[in-house]
Amino acid sequence: MPIPAKAFQRWLHGIAPDVSTSDVCRAAGIKRSTLAQQLVRGKVAGGTVVSISRAYNINPVSALAGFDAFSQLAGPQRQPTRYELISQISTPDLLRAVLLRSVADPGGQPHAGHPRTNQPEAGLSESRPSALGPPPHATSVKSWVEAIDDGELRHRVSVATGIAPQNYSAQLTANRLAPELAIATSLAAGVGPASGLVATGLITEAEAGWPPGARQAALDSMTDGELTTLAGERLQTLGRALRRQEHDQEKTDKIWENLG
Template sequence: MPIPAKAFQRWLHGIAPDASTSDVCRAAGIKRSTLAQQLVRGKVAGATVVSVSRAYNINPVTALAGFDDFRQLAGPPLQPTRSELVSQISTADLLRALLLRGVAEPGGPGESGGGAAGVPLAGRPDPGPTVLVPPPHATSVRDWVEAIDDGELRHRVSTATGIAPQNYSAQLTANRLTPELALATALAAGVAASGGLVATGLITEAEAGWPPGARQAALDTMTDGELTTLAGERLQTLGRALRRQEHDQERTDKIWENLG
């Protein structure tokens, strides 16, 4: 979602009145040519505001909320739902959690004799420290939308934004959403506006106001059945994507072979 260049320059003058463009770019790790091009075009990327905010120790959410197109971010932050938190846990971390729990096969020790199957990890002995990979992960955008979709979400987003459903689906398949669509999706679902920006990688979970360890806490509340089902669904999706890639590669190889 581009920000008007004039609005950006007013904001920048307010936080760094004595800094030159070179100073700002150096502090934010942005190429001067990149910022110059955005200013000439009259549209500054939200990612630029985020980078500059971090350089000057300003919460990016607070900075973005000051611009009209991001005003949805203003006000006290809503907390993410359990499903949203779990959606931002990578497939590898879900599988690792299964191994740490030692989930038994049906009929095994965990299913009988007072075993722990079906009991959240929070109610068991500590299996040891784990470190979850921070979002975004390889399917974070698609998983976030699926976590908040009530079956009609895509239709509501399409109606509200005018984006064709197939174009919206294409972005999800590619695991990306523009900030505009991420905010529209959150609004249509009635969840925290910042959740989609975390899923897309524009801001971090801490910047969004998520409590420390919130994703791990959500993971710990999942039963073995919930965790196994979710991990299985993720693996099936990954398998389909890999098969498509392999099929496309085979077709490409055949084309090159025919071309000699």
Template sequence: MTVPSKNFQQWLNSVAGTASHSAVCRAAGIKRSTLAQQLVRGRVSVATVAAVSRSLHLPVVQSLSTFEKYQDLAAGVLPPTDAELLSQVSDTDLLQEILYRSTAADNGTEAREVSLAPIPHRVSVRTWLDAVGPADLRQRAARAAGIAPQNLSTQVTANRLTPELAIHCARIAGVGLANGLVATGFLSSDEAGWMPHAREELLRRTPNSTLLALSAERMEALGKTMKRLEADAEADQSVWENLG
């Protein structure tokens, strides 16, 4: 997603002063030619805005909120719900927590603490969407963004979601507008205002029954994905055999 280059230039002048574009790009870790091309085309990517903000030690959410398309982002920051936090615990870590608890119960000891993988995990976009609901969330988000539902599904399958779509989904679901940007990896949890170690603390106090139900849902979804991949692989193999 992009912002108008004119607005970007105004913002850049206000935060970077007289620094040259070359200096800004070096600090932000982006190519000078990349920024130049974006400016010529009249649209600058929000990833560029975020990179410049981080290089200047500015809050990314506040920086994005200076642009009209994202003007309600900062005001819409809310703590993640418990469901959102658990959605950002990977399948492996969820199963590991269950295993540690089971082993501790058998041995009469304290359960080991799981060291959680960073966000995003392998299916963090899908699990976040499933956590925030409602059932027609994806269809409504696609309509709001003016894209076909299949295009959104393709992004979700690839564990991607544009910032605009992530914000649309959060707005429809009534959750913090920056939370979907965490699930996509566009923002860190710190940048979105999440409390440090919130996932770990919630995981430790979540009842066994809840963890088992959640893991069952995750495994069912994983099973469907694996069946689809296996079917695709078989179809591809059949094509090669017929050609062969």
């Protein structure tokens, strides 16, 4: 979601009044030419504000909320739902959890109706809190939307934003979502507006106010049946994507053979 250049410059002057543009870019790790191009166009990317905020120890959510385009982020942040937390756990992490439970229960007896309590198991539970990779993951955007979709969510987002359903679906397939669409999706689903920005990777879970260890706790709350089913669904999705890639590669190879 672009931010008007004038509003951005006022904000930047407020947090770094005596700092040159070059020094700001150096501190934020962004190219000066990139910022210059955005200013010339009159629209600054939200990611630019996020990078500069981090460089000056300002919470990016609070910084973004100061702009009209991100005003929905103002105020206390709503906590993510259990399903949102689970959606931000990568497929490899889900599979590792399945294996850990199998090792902890060598008899292989399922516990379909009861979540695991994360009891200490030699060499296993001690590493759990820090084992999960941070969002986003390979399907974080699509998984997040699926986690909050009541069946009519995409239609509501399309009506609210004017985006064509096929264009919205294309972004999800590519595991990306423009900030304005991420926020619109959150609002249409009735969840915290910052959650979608975590799924897209614009901000971190800590910056969004998610409690430390919340994703791990959500994972531990899943029954064996829930965990295995979700991991299986993720693998099926991955398998379909890989088959499409293989098919496309075969077609490309045949074209080159014919041209050769």
